[in-house]
Amino acid sequence: MNPIPATPSFGTPFILAALCAGLLSACASKPVGSADAAKPVPAALKPADSERAVFTWHAIGSQIYECRTEKGAWAWVFVAPEADLFNQKDEKVGTHGAGPNWTALDGSKTVGTVKARANGERTADIPLLLLSAKSSGIAGKMASVTSVQRLNTEGGNAPSKGCEAQADAGKRIKEGYTADYVFFAAK
Numbered sequence: 001m002n003p004i005p006a007t008p009s010f011g012t013p014f015i016l017a018a019l020c021a022g023l024l025s026a027c028a029s030k031p032v033g034s035a036d037a038a039k040p041v042p043a044a045l046k047p048a049d050s051e052r053a054v055f056t057w058h059a060i061g062s063q064i065y066e067c068r069t070e071k072g073a074w075a076w077v078f079v080a081p082e083a084d085l086f087n088q089k090d091e092k093v094g095t096h097g098a099g100p101n102w103t104a105l106d107g108s109k110t111v112g113t114v115k116a117r118a119n120g121e122r123t124a125d126i127p128l129l130l131l132s133a134k135s136s137g138i139a140g141k142m143a144s145v146t147s148v149q150r151l152n153t154e155g156g157n158a159p160s161k162g163c164e165a166q167a168d169a170g171k172r173i174k175e176g177y178t179a180d181y182v183f184f185a186a187k
Helices: 012-027
Strands: 051-070 073-086 092-097 101-104 109-118 128-135 145-155 172-186
Touching (some): 051 092
Antiparallel strands (some): 051 172, 092 101
16 A cells, blocks of 8 residues: 655646646636726826716627718718626626617616717727716616716727728628726716
């Protein structure tokens, strides 16, 4: 009978398992409120001193564009966002759509108007935004929202290849994106 060694033996299978676990954790998706969400916010996108952040939702969806003439040239023109919104537990809590609007699953809704913008991190990323917001609907989660920040954007910009009148006129495309929306209310 072989005695049990006093110190563990770390052979190749153990080392491979540890390496795989490390790689998997490095590839895991970042939850809302992760270190990425703590990137500095451009000064132009800061809400009023009379407001405080009340919650953050993560959007996963598309920015919709249509090929049409704009200023005498054919271009992909923004139509609307279309996204699902998730809380920090990755539970679906609402939707984001044209207006722009954010609708909670409780039926409450807020509509935004762009106040300021800043470039996304990469050219493929839609801009960061600060929007004033106004309740539009029933009382609920969105009723007290006064401002919204769009931060940590990834993707969503119109295709870099332009559209052509004969081939693309009226055609709509969806460009995938993600972003964090920080909702503010009066202090």
